[in-house]
Amino acid sequence: MEGDTKKRMSRRRFLRLGCGALLGGMAGCGLSPLYAIRVEPRWIEVVRLELTLRGLPAAFDGLTIAQISDLHCGPHIPPSYIRHAVTLANGLKADLVLLTGDFVTRSAHYSAACAQALADLQASYGVYAVLGNHDNWTDPDIVAANLERVGITVLRDARHPLEVSGTRLWLLGVEDTGYTGWRGSPFHRFRERWQPAADRLAALLTDIPQEEPRLLLVHNPDFTEMLPPGRVDLALCGHTHGGQVRLPLIGAPIVPSCFGQKYRSGLVQGPRTLVYINRGIGLVSPPIRLNCRPEITLFRLRRRAAQG
Numbered sequence: 001m002e003g004d005t006k007k008r009m010s011r012r013r014f015l016r017l018g019c020g021a022l023l024g025g026m027a028g029c030g031l032s033p034l035y036a037i038r039v040e041p042r043w044i045e046v047v048r049l050e051l052t053l054r055g056l057p058a059a060f061d062g063l064t065i066a067q068i069s070d071l072h073c074g075p076h077i078p079p080s081y082i083r084h085a086v087t088l089a090n091g092l093k094a095d096l097v098l099l100t101g102d103f104v105t106r107s108a109h110y111s112a113a114c115a116q117a118l119a120d121l122q123a124s125y126g127v128y129a130v131l132g133n134h135d136n137w138t139d140p141d142i143v144a145a146n147l148e149r150v151g152i153t154v155l156r157d158a159r160h161p162l163e164v165s166g167t168r169l170w171l172l173g174v175e176d177t178g179y180t181g182w183r184g185s186p187f188h189r190f191r192e193r194w195q196p197a198a199d200r201l202a203a204l205l206t207d208i209p210q211e212e213p214r215l216l217l218v219h220n221p222d223f224t225e226m227l228p229p230g231r232v233d234l235a236l237c238g239h240t241h242g243g244q245v246r247l248p249l250i251g252a253p254i255v256p257s258c259f260g261q262k263y264r265s266g267l268v269q270g271p272r273t274l275v276y277i278n279r280g281i282g283l284v285s286p287p288i289r290l291n292c293r294p295e296i297t298l299f300r301l302r303r304r305a306a307q308g
Contacts, residue, residue: 036245036288042081044088044281045293049267051274052302053213053233057167060213061303066094066123068296069219069238070280072134073114074105076287082117085281085296089121092298096125096162100238100278101132101176101219103147108139111146119150125162127152128171132219132239134284136178155217157200159208170208172232174201174218180239181222181258190258191226198228205230221263221277224270232273240264242279246291265292 066089071082089097099118104110121127129152135143144154153160155173162169179193201216205228208214213233218224221237242265243252257263268275279295 036290040289040291040293041283041287042084043293044085045295046088046092047295047297048300049276049297050300050302051234052304054304055211056213056301056303057164057169058303059164059167060162060169060301063096063125063169063301064092064094065096065098065299065301066092066296067098067100067236067276067278067299068281069100069278070102070132070241070282071099071114071118072102072105072280072282072284073110073117074107076105076285077282079113079117082114082281083120085294086118086120089296092296094123094298097121097123097127098171098215098217098236099127099129099152100217100236101130102134102238102280102282103129103132103143104138105134105282105284106138108135108142111135111138111143115146115150115152118147118152121152128160128173128217129154130173130217130219131156131175133176133178133180136176140175157197157204159204161212168212170212170214172201172204172214172216174216174223176219180220180256182256183254183258183260185258187222187225187258190222194223194226197223198226202228202230205232216273221268221270221275222258224273224275225259227270227272235270235273235275236278237263237275238278238280240277240279241284242277242292242295244283244286244289244292252292265295 103114131140147154156175160171174197181190216232216235220239224235243255246252255264265277265279278297281294
């Protein structure tokens with residue numbers, strides 16, 4: 001644990017230094033640093049995506065899902081901003097809302113205010129969540145309890161079937177271990193720390209009928225590189241924030257993933273399933289965004305008949 005703490009501190013120092021260099025460069029180019037500090041971090045983009053899933057039951061054809069990730073309620077993100085995101089999400093009239101972790105930063109006590117802001121989320125099939133690394137670093141039991149208290153179902157290495165007209169679509173939730181990869185980090189170390197989570201997912205998959213589709217919620221997209229055998233049709237993730245800063249010709253200088261730019265953001269084909277990485281609506285240090293707006297994603301699922 002001491003090594004993990006030192007690693008997080010060194011990353012924060014590196015990010016702060018990078019932030020200073022970036023803002024200085026913006027000022028030198030005649031760009032106002034206030035844009036990256038005050039404007040873009042609150043300018044939420046709604047990303048709409050239609051996905052076709054093999055064997056999706058006809059009853060779920062056209063199902064809409066709103067994904068919100070990386071809220072980071074805390075010193076930089078007030079509950080009022082989260083309520084704004086909730087208003088935008090409710091305006092999409094999604095059938096299902098999925099929250100993919102990092103509800104707080106620095107203290108689990110922020111989760112009470114975060115949960116109250118999320119309490120107004122509306123979806124006919126409910127609101128489901130998994131916890132992220134920042135939740136794990138504080139107190140995941142407190143974070144989960146506050147979310148459950150307002151009616152959000154937290155999938156802590158758990159599954160839940162959505163049932164319509166005798167057919168099912170499964171939600172699978174894997175809780176973050178708190179161990180994060182970083183560009184250049186050896187993946188074998190990540191795999192070792194996450195292997196118990198993979199074993200728990202394997203147990204969740206065991207007795208689900210093969211023809212029934214499954215959506216996986218897991219905060220860290222690196223986990224999708226080590227999925228156990230068994231059908232997973234789509235994994236929804238967050239964690240990387242799109243890098244928070246994207247520079248011309250360079251892209252995102254900093255992506256917290258063992259795989260660098262691969263899991264920065266958007267739709268990615270992983271080794272075993274499609275993976276979508278949401279850019280999140282919140283911030284971590286440095287509290288800036290540039291060419292990387294916060295995001296709420298609206299998916300529409302479409303049916304494709306299973307191949308014989």
